[in-house]
Amino acid sequence: MSIEISQVEHVADLARLQLSREELERFSRQLSRILTSMEELNAVDTTGIPGTTSVVVGDANVLREDERQPSLSQVHALSNAPEAVDGLFQVPQIISDR
Amino acid sequence: MSLVKCTLKELQDRFTRGDVSAVEIARAYFLRISVVESKVKAYITLNDKETILSQARELDESLSAWRKTEPLMAMPIAIKDNICTEGLPTTCGSRILGGFTPPYSATVVNALQAQQCLLIGKTNLDEFGMGSSTEYSAFGPSRNPWKLSSVPGGSSGGSAAAVAADECVAALGTDTGGSIRQPAACCGVVGLKPTYGRVSRYGLIAFASSLDQIGPITKDVMDAALMLNVLAGHDPRDSTSADNPVPDFTRAFKKKDVKKLKIGVPLEFFAEGLDPEVYDAVGEALAVLEDLGGTIEEVSLPHTGVAVATYYIVATAEASSNLARYDGVKYGFRAKENSDLLEMYRSTRQEGFGPEVKRRIMLGTYALSSGYYDAYYAKAQAVRTLIRQNFDRAFQDVDLLVTPVMPTPAFQLGEKIEDPLQMYLSDLYTISASLAGIPAISLPCGLSRKKLPIGMQILGRPFEEDVVLRAARAYELATDWHKKRPLIR
Numbered sequence: 191m192s193i194e195i196s197q198v199e200h201v202a203d204l205a206r207l208q209l210s211r212e213e214l215e216r217f218s219r220q221l222s223r224i225l226t227s228m229e230e231l232n233a234v235d236t237t238g239i240p241g242t243t244s245v246v247v248g249d250a251n252v253l254r255e256d257e258r259q260p261s262l263s264q265v266h267a268l269s270n271a272p273e274a275v276d277g278l279f280q281v282p283q284i285i286s287d288r
Numbered sequence: 289m290s291l292v293k294c295t296l297k298e299l300q301d302r303f304t305r306g307d308v309s310a311v312e313i314a315r316a317y318f319l320r321i322s323v324v325e326s327k328v329k330a331y332i333t334l335n336d337k338e339t340i341l342s343q344a345r346e347l348d349e350s351l352s353a354w355r356k357t358e359p360l361m362a363m364p365i366a367i368k369d370n371i372c373t374e375g376l377p378t379t380c381g382s383r384i385l386g387g388f389t390p391p392y393s394a395t396v397v398n399a400l401q402a403q404q405c406l407l408i409g410k411t412n413l414d415e416f417g418m419g420s421s422t423e424y425s426a427f428g429p430s431r432n433p434w435k436l437s438s439v440p441g442g443s444s445g446g447s448a449a450a451v452a453a454d455e456c457v458a459a460l461g462t463d464t465g466g467s468i469r470q471p472a473a474c475c476g477v478v479g480l481k482p483t484y485g486r487v488s489r490y491g492l493i494a495f496a497s498s499l500d501q502i503g504p505i506t507k508d509v510m511d512a513a514l515m516l517n518v519l520a521g522h523d524p525r526d527s528t529s530a531d532n533p534v535p536d537f538t539r540a541f542k543k544k545d546v547k548k549l550k551i552g553v554p555l556e557f558f559a560e561g562l563d564p565e566v567y568d569a570v571g572e573a574l575a576v577l578e579d580l581g582g583t584i585e586e587v588s589l590p591h592t593g594v595a596v597a598t599y600y601i602v603a604t605a606e607a608s609s610n611l612a613r614y615d616g617v618k619y620g621f622r623a624k625e626n627s628d629l630l631e632m633y634r635s636t637r638q639e640g641f642g643p644e645v646k647r648r649i650m651l652g653t654y655a656l657s658s659g660y661y662d663a664y665y666a667k668a669q670a671v672r673t674l675i676r677q678n679f680d681r682a683f684q685d686v687d688l689l690v691t692p693v694m695p696t697p698a699f700q701l702g703e704k705i706e707d708p709l710q711m712y713l714s715d716l717y718t719i720s721a722s723l724a725g726i727p728a729i730s731l732p733c734g735l736s737r738k739k740l741p742i743g744m745q746i747l748g749r750p751f752e753e754d755v756v757l758r759a760a761r762a763y764e765l766a767t768d769w770h771k772k773r774p775l776i777r
Binding site for chain 2: 193197198200201202204205206207208209210213217220221223224225227228230231232233234236239240241242243244245246252254262266267269270271272273279281282283284
């Protein structure tokens with residue numbers, strides 16, 4: 191199993207990580223090695239075995255009545271924002287002026 | 289006996305009798321912290337001493353001569369720093385949560401505070417719980433109180449070190465693949481991972497949601513039961529929390545033996561790679577359990593060998609999804625100088641996450657990416673089913689399983705930091721119980737020639753923490769490993 195630098199770049203892009211050149215090379219080496227060791231799973235016969243998504247006993251959707259309940263105030267919700275303005279989270283401009 | 293040497297039970301009894309005040313307890317612990325914390329580095333954030341002292345003063349004043357107290361009242365407790373505490377910074381050991389102060393507390397923190405415990409501080413961890421040594425904390429590693437050049441284990445290494453160094457009487461840890469049990473073994477204390485769903489995860493900052501559980505790290509098994517009594521229970525705010533009855537777990541200790549219990553020894557856990565000292569110590573522990581009336585028999589968990597690979601696909605896949613929320617918008621760190629939104633996301637995450645978290649996000653993203661999903665993620669989920677079935681099968685024949693916690697005693701700082709695969713293998717014996725969601729306890733059962741603690745693990749059926757605790761307590765009463773304490777120097 192070998193993970194090329196171009197694949198690492200693609201995955202980093204999906205993960206929204208701006209990796210340095212040095213990291214791209216290191217992850218290419220390390221991920222290749224880790225994924226190679228994980229190939230041992232291929233030796234396990236899982237024909238007809240359903241996957242486990244949850245170990246919760248009585249696995250079923252948990253629902254409640256759709257009633258108003260207390261929640262964080264706007265002030266609290268914004269209290270940790272790196273930047274906030276007029277009661278909103280502020281981010282760099284997305285749509286250009288023109 | 290010095291106050292800080294007391295177990296939770298002993299300290300509780302002394303406080304309830306009126307032998308000691310809450311202020312005396314608080315002062316004793318802050319004094320202890322001032323002496324050893326610079327060496328152990330168990331905490332990321334210490335609570336304000338004056339705030340705790342005034343809380344203690346109020347407790348003392350509100351108590352009349354006839355003292356009826358909540359079990360954890362005035363007990364100095366530490367919280368792993370991935371559990372939200374309203375008004376007290378919560379970092380997950382990461383730069384990316386720099387400046388974050390939770391606007392609410394986790395359900396478990398509310399449960400502790402409802403009992404008026406003294407919340408001493410927030411303990412160190414590998415970033416987001418990803419690691420086995422605390423070396424991946426953005427705040428630097430904690431030290432093993434038994435030997436300061438060794439790791440305390442991880443990821444709840446700060447909590448285990450704080451309990452072992454008498455810097456709190458008990459602590460909360462979290463366990464995704466062994467992060468309570470492995471550091472408890474490294475530091476010679478008790479760590480209990482409850483059944484998945486037994487304790488609410490509301491307010492625990494997610495790493496791998498199908499695996500994460502909160503549990504206590506304590507000085508002995510009695511204390512683990514006392515803590516679980518407060519932590520366990522259904523929480524409507526966590527849809528995976530179980531609506532099962534919660535017994536008084538200390539009732540399990542009425543029987544001081546393991547008569548009529550069948551104890552399985554999974555052969556795969558005693559194979560190649562196990563340090564002979566650990567092998568011997570766990571073997572002797574099994575002999576003690578046999579003397580206490582248990583029936584020992586060999587069992588097989590045939591898929592043990594692929595548990596690590598299964599875990600590192602499932603856990604990293606879930607982590608890559610959970611950690612997508614750190615984008616520099618809503619809380620925590622944001623990189624400076626961004627020309628547009630996408631660049632802000634990318635540079636914030638690049639600068640905010642440490643190397644192991646990035647590695648796991650990359651691994652998980654890869655395993656979930658188009659074209660690889662079936663080969664990795666779907667495959668690992670199917671193997672996880674087989675691992676669960678191994679346990680179901682074994683628990684038809686036996687009531688408990690006994691294994692080592694770690695292949696070796698605590699390793700040296702720096703020993704595995706450059707080799708992620710070696711680091712992953714240190715979780716070999718703890719990962720299976722996480723994948724199966726079953727309860728497991730780690731307790732001291734020996735000391736190596738280098739005077740480092742050795743731990744044994746007892747695993748039980750889902751929601752049978754009481755059986756696990758009974759056997760652990762019976763062992764503890766028959767031995768004195770849990771009474772050995774490090775000399776910090």
